[in-house]
Amino acid sequence: MMLARRRVATALQRALSDCQPGRPTTRVRLRESGSCERGTPSGWTRARLLSLVALPASLLVLDPGAVGAQELRSWGHGLAVSAGVLRVGQADETISPLHFVGSGVALDVGWRRTRGRTSLEAGFEGGAAILSPTDDSDGPGERLARASARFAGMRGLGHARDGGAFALGVTARTFATVTGYRAASSLPMQSAYLFAGVTLGPLARWHAATPAGELAVEMSTGLVSWVDHPYGSIDRGRPLLDFRLASPAALRNGSTRVVWTAASGRRLDLVASYRFDYLAYRDVQPVRSVGQSLSLGVRIRPRGSGT
Amino acid sequence: MNRGSRLRPLRPLLAGLLCALAAGCTDRMLGPHAAPDHAAVFDELWREFDLHYALFQMKGVDWAAVGAVYRPRALAATSEQAFASILGEMLNELRDPHVVLTPTGVGGSLRYLTHCDTVALYFDERFIFDRYVPVTVLTPGGHMRYGMAAPAVGYIQLSSFVGEEWGRSEIDAALAGLPGARTALIIDVRNNRGGSVEIATQIAGRFADRSRVYGYLRLRDGPGHDDLTDFIEERVDPGPNAGYPGAVFVLTNRRDFSSAEDFVLAMRVLPGVTVVGDTTAGASGGPLLHELPNGWTYELPEWIEYTPDRRIFEEIGLAPQVVVKPTALDMAAGLDPVLARALQLARQAP
Numbered sequence: 119m120m121l122a123r124r125r126v127a128t129a130l131q132r133a134l135s136d137c138q139p140g141r142p143t144t145r146v147r148l149r150e151s152g153s154c155e156r157g158t159p160s161g162w163t164r165a166r167l168l169s170l171v172a173l174p175a176s177l178l179v180l181d182p183g184a185v186g187a188q189e190l191r192s193w194g195h196g197l198a199v200s201a202g203v204l205r206v207g208q209a210d211e212t213i214s215p216l217h218f219v220g221s222g223v224a225l226d227v228g229w230r231r232t233r234g235r236t237s238l239e240a241g242f243e244g245g246a247a248i249l250s251p252t253d254d255s256d257g258p259g260e261r262l263a264r265a266s267a268r269f270a271g272m273r274g275l276g277h278a279r280d281g282g283a284f285a286l287g288v289t290a291r292t293f294a295t296v297t298g299y300r301a302a303s304s305l306p307m308q309s310a311y312l313f314a315g316v317t318l319g320p321l322a323r324w325h326a327a328t329p330a331g332e333l334a335v336e337m338s339t340g341l342v343s344w345v346d347h348p349y350g351s352i353d354r355g356r357p358l359l360d361f362r363l364a365s366p367a368a369l370r371n372g373s374t375r376v377v378w379t380a381a382s383g384r385r386l387d388l389v390a391s392y393r394f395d396y397l398a399y400r401d402v403q404p405v406r407s408v409g410q411s412l413s414l415g416v417r418i419r420p421r422g423s424g425t
Numbered sequence: 426m427n428r429g430s431r432l433r434p435l436r437p438l439l440a441g442l443l444c445a446l447a448a449g450c451t452d453r454m455l456g457p458h459a460a461p462d463h464a465a466v467f468d469e470l471w472r473e474f475d476l477h478y479a480l481f482q483m484k485g486v487d488w489a490a491v492g493a494v495y496r497p498r499a500l501a502a503t504s505e506q507a508f509a510s511i512l513g514e515m516l517n518e519l520r521d522p523h524v525v526l527t528p529t530g531v532g533g534s535l536r537y538l539t540h541c542d543t544v545a546l547y548f549d550e551r552f553i554f555d556r557y558v559p560v561t562v563l564t565p566g567g568h569m570r571y572g573m574a575a576p577a578v579g580y581i582q583l584s585s586f587v588g589e590e591w592g593r594s595e596i597d598a599a600l601a602g603l604p605g606a607r608t609a610l611i612i613d614v615r616n617n618r619g620g621s622v623e624i625a626t627q628i629a630g631r632f633a634d635r636s637r638v639y640g641y642l643r644l645r646d647g648p649g650h651d652d653l654t655d656f657i658e659e660r661v662d663p664g665p666n667a668g669y670p671g672a673v674f675v676l677t678n679r680r681d682f683s684s685a686e687d688f689v690l691a692m693r694v695l696p697g698v699t700v701v702g703d704t705t706a707g708a709s710g711g712p713l714l715h716e717l718p719n720g721w722t723y724e725l726p727e728w729i730e731y732t733p734d735r736r737i738f739e740e741i742g743l744a745p746q747v748v749v750k751p752t753a754l755d756m757a758a759g760l761d762p763v764l765a766r767a768l769q770l771a772r773q774a775p
Contacts, residue, residue: 207454207455209456214715214716215469215716215717215718216458216459216718217455252452252458301713301714301715301716301722302529302716302722307714349644349647349652350477350644350645350713351713351727354642354644354727355644355658355659356646356657357654402647402648406456407455408454
């Protein structure tokens with residue numbers, strides 16, 4: 119068992135270290151054929167994809183005997199509900215060549231269950247915003263509604279030198295954004311557009327306890343993605359579902375979340391979170407989207423769970 | 426620890442994050458804006474039509490060649506008016522009355538004029554109200570004019586489908602105002618240039634006995650000019666209070682465009698409906714309004730519409746079941762032969 123684990127770890131390390139753009143050509147042993155040639159994006163992409171998905175996945179199934187074994191007490195069960203403000207910018211060339219930006223409201227519901235060093239999480243995020251063109255054009259406007267659901271499995275890796283704790287895992291996320299577009303016209307010309315997808319990728323979390331609570335930073339990115347981006351407006355009978363596999367080069371996306379939990383020692387904690395999302399989809403009609411949200415809420419812990 | 430002291434360490438964090446939200450970096454992270462110069466505007470317009478216009482193949486237009494001809498001319502334009510004019514000329518190559526360019530701040534909308542816009546119709550609606558339907562009433566919303574054309578024969582004029590959410594209420598009001606129209610109803614959509622498909626089909630739904638397919642759409646669905654969706658059904662559904670016991674005659678002419686043609690399509694699949702008059706214009710592409718980087722707007726048709734037997738009627742029109750073409754002599758005599766023929770048929774209706 120230990121030997122097999124070591125072999126997997128060695129292979130993954132090679133995949134990560136050898137297959138860097140700009141490095142001399144090196145064969146990646148995890149692949150059956152072909153090489154990670156210098157300047158060949160597909161080789162780099164495939165190796166990165168494989169390694170970054172496989173590494174956290176392996177941590178979930180293998181016994182992490184090589185890392186610190188301290189219990190991550192602050193990972194207790196709990197349901198967190200928070201609401202706040204949302205700032206969104208969007209440039210979707212299916213809709214308009216203009217960039218739109220605006221503000222709205224955000225809602226975040228998250229649930230976490232921990233057993234030992236393993237944590238499972240599920241969550242829902244929703245938001246709505248009214249957007250206007252960034253170049254101050256008169257007339258056109260967008261109403262944006264977006265929702266996403268996330269599922270994550272994480273494994274604690276132990277403590278860093280600064281007293282914080284690291285965890286790695288995988289996250290699957292589904293998202294959908296519906297944009298209602300109102301044209302700059304006296305006629306009631308409105309249309310709706312959809313951008314949706316499913317992504318799977320790694321998630322890293324660092325958190326540290328302080329006298330007043332806990333600060334956590336989470337970063338995730340989707341590496342394997344299926345995208346549903348109908349070619350035009352969806353209110354004319356166009357089929358809504360047309361999922362296509364998108365390479366990591368075609369769909370670049372990431373999310374960073376900073377969460378402060380002010381521990382009360384009771385079942386109800388105050389939670390403040392800041393989220394930054396970025397998405398760029400390279401297609402015939404590219405999409406770029408940036409979102410920031412700041413939310414305040416509470417975390418409710420069941421009786422008998424950790425702090 | 427009370428709530429205030431617990432929140433105290435949060436304050437710098439919250440303040441920093443609020444600053445990040447308010448800093449306006451969201452826009453800058455989206456990348457550079459499209460430039461509003463002539464080259465960028467021309468390229469944007471040409472590219473959007475290349476990607477989304479549905480009727481290239483049907484019309485036999487070589488769009489790449491059109492772009493190659495007009496781009497140098499557009500870039501050589503020395504004024505905004507001249508630039509707009511050249512863009513308008515380029516779009517005219519599509520021979521599509523649904524393609525409209527509005528150079529905001531420079532001039533009025535530029536649209537292709539079909540032969541249906543200019544052909545002599547020998548139609549004057551004053552003759553209707555002078556000779557055939559002398560007493561008329563406007564519906565509360567002002568979208569329909571109705572009256573009795575003969576004993577037990579009602580007349581409703583629908584001159585436009587522009588607007589929102591008035592179809593059902595207005596047709597109900599018109600029919601409520603024609604309690605004596607038990608034998609037949611004449612619905613006149615001549616010179617109706619269209620508007621909302623929803624309103625057109627809502628009004629048709631007032632006469633529907635059940636849900637029926639009245640046509641099909643195929644939407645542009647990819648970068649290739651022949652990338653189209655499968656056939657998407659268009660249906661006319663019976664609305665509240667649906668049903669009319671008598672015969673219905675729909676009057677059409679060459680100046681019926683767009684949603685007026687949807688209305689004709691929807692009506693003619695219903696039992697007891699007869700279309701009388703001349704062929705419609707044949708303008709079927711559903712346009713969406715788009716912007717250009719310089720603030721101008723344009724309308725771009727993204728679908729092909731088909732009859733229930735899946736025939737394209739763009740540039741062809743919808744032929745009536747009873748053909749009546751007014752002449753200059755009718756005009757000189759103050760006659761409306763289309764309405765007269767419909768009245769004759771209505772009187773013969775069971």
